[in-house]
Amino acid sequence: MSTAATGTPAGTTALSKGSTPEPGDAPGRGRNPVVARLTDVGFWADWAALVGLVALVVVFTVLDPSFLSSGNVTGMLSASAALVILAVAQTFVVATAGIDLSIASVTTLGIVVLGQLYVADQPLWVCFVGAVLASLLAGLVNGLLVAKAKITDFVVTLGMLSAASGLALVLSDGQPVTVTEGFFFDISLDGPVEMVSWIVVIAVVVAVLAHVVLYHTRFGTHVLATGGSPEAATATGISTARVKVAVYAIAGLLAGIAAIIIVARLGSTPPAANTSYLLNSVAAVVLGGVSLFGGRASILGPVFGALLLTVLLNGLTTLGVSQYYQPLSVGVVVVAAAFLMRFQK
Amino acid sequence: MTSLEKDPAGGTTTATRPILEARNVSLSFGSVRALRDVDVTVAAGEITALVGDNGAGKSTLVRCFSGVHKPQAGEILLDGEPVSFSTPEAARAAGIETVHQNLALVEDLTVWQNLFLNRELTRFGMLDRKRMRTEAQKMVAELAVNVPEVTARVRRLSGGQRQAVSICRAAGFSSRLVIMDEPTAALGVQETARVEQLILKLRDEGHAVLLISHNFDQVMRLSQQVWVMRAGRCVAGRRTDATTGQEIVGLITGAIPG
Numbered sequence: 109m110s111t112a113a114t115g116t117p118a119g120t121t122a123l124s125k126g127s128t129p130e131p132g133d134a135p136g137r138g139r140n141p142v143v144a145r146l147t148d149v150g151f152w153a154d155w156a157a158l159v160g161l162v163a164l165v166v167v168f169t170v171l172d173p174s175f176l177s178s179g180n181v182t183g184m185l186s187a188s189a190a191l192v193i194l195a196v197a198q199t200f201v202v203a204t205a206g207i208d209l210s211i212a213s214v215t216t217l218g219i220v221v222l223g224q225l226y227v228a229d230q231p232l233w234v235c236f237v238g239a240v241l242a243s244l245l246a247g248l249v250n251g252l253l254v255a256k257a258k259i260t261d262f263v264v265t266l267g268m269l270s271a272a273s274g275l276a277l278v279l280s281d282g283q284p285v286t287v288t289e290g291f292f293f294d295i296s297l298d299g300p301v302e303m304v305s306w307i308v309v310i311a312v313v314v315a316v317l318a319h320v321v322l323y324h325t326r327f328g329t330h331v332l333a334t335g336g337s338p339e340a341a342t343a344t345g346i347s348t349a350r351v352k353v354a355v356y357a358i359a360g361l362l363a364g365i366a367a368i369i370i371v372a373r374l375g376s377t378p379p380a381a382n383t384s385y386l387l388n389s390v391a392a393v394v395l396g397g398v399s400l401f402g403g404r405a406s407i408l409g410p411v412f413g414a415l416l417l418t419v420l421l422n423g424l425t426t427l428g429v430s431q432y433y434q435p436l437s438v439g440v441v442v443v444a445a446a447f448l449m450r451f452q453k
Numbered sequence: 454m455t456s457l458e459k460d461p462a463g464g465t466t467t468a469t470r471p472i473l474e475a476r477n478v479s480l481s482f483g484s485v486r487a488l489r490d491v492d493v494t495v496a497a498g499e500i501t502a503l504v505g506d507n508g509a510g511k512s513t514l515v516r517c518f519s520g521v522h523k524p525q526a527g528e529i530l531l532d533g534e535p536v537s538f539s540t541p542e543a544a545r546a547a548g549i550e551t552v553h554q555n556l557a558l559v560e561d562l563t564v565w566q567n568l569f570l571n572r573e574l575t576r577f578g579m580l581d582r583k584r585m586r587t588e589a590q591k592m593v594a595e596l597a598v599n600v601p602e603v604t605a606r607v608r609r610l611s612g613g614q615r616q617a618v619s620i621c622r623a624a625g626f627s628s629r630l631v632i633m634d635e636p637t638a639a640l641g642v643q644e645t646a647r648v649e650q651l652i653l654k655l656r657d658e659g660h661a662v663l664l665i666s667h668n669f670d671q672v673m674r675l676s677q678q679v680w681v682m683r684a685g686r687c688v689a690g691r692r693t694d695a696t697t698g699q700e701i702v703g704l705i706t707g708a709i710p711g
Binding site: 320323324325326328329330332333336337339340341343344345346399403404 | 540541542545551553557558559560561562566567570571572573575578579580582
């Protein structure tokens with residue numbers, strides 16, 4: 109603990125205060141505004157993802173100092189890129205009180221379309237556009253079925269989960285394509301600065317744009333209004349149906365971008381749906397303090413949530429914990445975070 | 454405006470020229486005749502009350518004015534011109550604002566975001582948050598007695614403050630007629646008094662107000678004109694200063710035929 113304290117003072121305060129039981133700290137309340145704030149459960153709930161991220165980094169570094177080596181940090185950042193983008197995608201849908209269960213399958217569909225176009229000797233940009241369009245189209249279908257056909261989001265996206273992964277298998281005949289394109293190695297291994305690859309830059313750009321859209325455009329306000337109170341949104345003339353179509357389409361579009369990043373990292377196009385992306389995108393959103401009932405959302409929270417999950421899995425791997433424990437640990441962390449959310453301000 | 458001058462405004466029971474007029478408006482839902490040949494006028498610069506028992510057709514009539522329902526027969530005139538609103542948006546664009554019974558506020562958004570909901574001000578395509586906050590501050594300060602912080606989330610406001618925000622939203626944006634459906638139904642005594650002050654202020658600033666209320670004292674206190682509805686018909690219209698609460702009750706129940 110002492111080595112960590114010099115490294116990240118904020119993290120240690122977080123840890124020691126967080127682990128102290130609430131009532132025991134009561135005398136400190138009112139003595140000092142900082143202490144009062146730190147003893148408020150609501151504060152921890154609001155910043156759960158960031159606090160958890162810092163805490164995990166501290167713990168893993170103490171247990172294995174090579175955890176923060178530049179090689180491992182580079183790897184973790186690159187590994188988090190796709191999940192960050194999918195978490196942002198899920199955030200838009202959840203902000204309207206919906207959920208996109210098909211997000212991982214739609215990503216796989218994008219991956220397969222990219223692979224098939226690549227095998228057909230199409231130029232790289234055609235492969236990219238094809239992947240993004242395929243995912244966007246799937247998202248659009250989700251949106252139209254939810255908003256216009258008025259079928260429950262859960263059922264629509266569950267159907268799309270199956271349909272998109274089935275389509276991916278049909279298109280690829282169940283076979284992955286090996287992509288040996290220099291460009292992919294360049295964007296996943298090189299970057300503008302040390303430890304930051306271009307795919308991380310893409311994820312950052314997506315997150316910044318999403319933040320701007322959510323907080324600085326009329327559309328973003330309408331997304332929050334649609335999730336917060338559909339009646340009020342409708343009464344002021346907002347077309348909640350259009351907003352819903354748009355958020356599912358955005359989720360599809362971002363899934364297509366995530367598909368390109370995943371192919372760049374793997375150098376191949378696995379046709380099997382990676383369901384952990386679905387669970388982890390929802391988990392990142394929950395960790396990020398976004399209300400599953402809609403109306404309350406941030407982009408920064410889910411981004412920290414995605415980083416936390418990546419750090420958790422990476423840390424367990426470097427410690428030599430069996431892979432089989434990883435889903436278990438994600439489950440525990442997410443439920444714990446959801447419990448903490450009950451105290452949110 | 455010329456057409457307005459030609460309009461025989463003296464033919465109505467209201468004293469000043471009507472801003473809104475319903476003529477022979479009828480509307481049925483299946484076999485239920487919700488409105489039957491309703492004639493009602495709302496005068497500019499006045500508070501007009503619409504009273505009647507539950508199911509008398511008040512809300513249905515008001516929804517015809519605010520563009521939710523479309524009358525099957527008869528016409529609605531705004532400033533003497535026949536109008537037909539296909540959506541609530543169209544009614545709002547024409548200057549008819551409604552303060553809904555369920556308030557229609559988004560709890561997780563701030564006061565200023567609610568005031569500008571779907572009317573957001575933008576600069577180069579981005580929200581002009583600063584200008585909206587300043588304008589919201591002005592709107593609220595001009596009207597409300599217990600001014601809520603415009604950056605506060607609506608979730609944090611009391612019932613009276615929420616009603617004040619709803620009324621501010623309806624009164625802003627140069628609306629000409631504000632329709633209020635039971636604006637004080639869920640409020641305590643003090644908050645009711647504050648909202649009533651707000652309604653009077655709205656009238657003094659030149660808005661016409663159409664008030665649905667079950668509270669006869671309130672109707673007698675605030676309104677200049679009362680229309681009484683019973684079983685889908687408008688059975689009587691009275692100037693408030695020429696009637697009594699007792700007569701109104703009689704008209705509502707049918708004890709006085711009207």
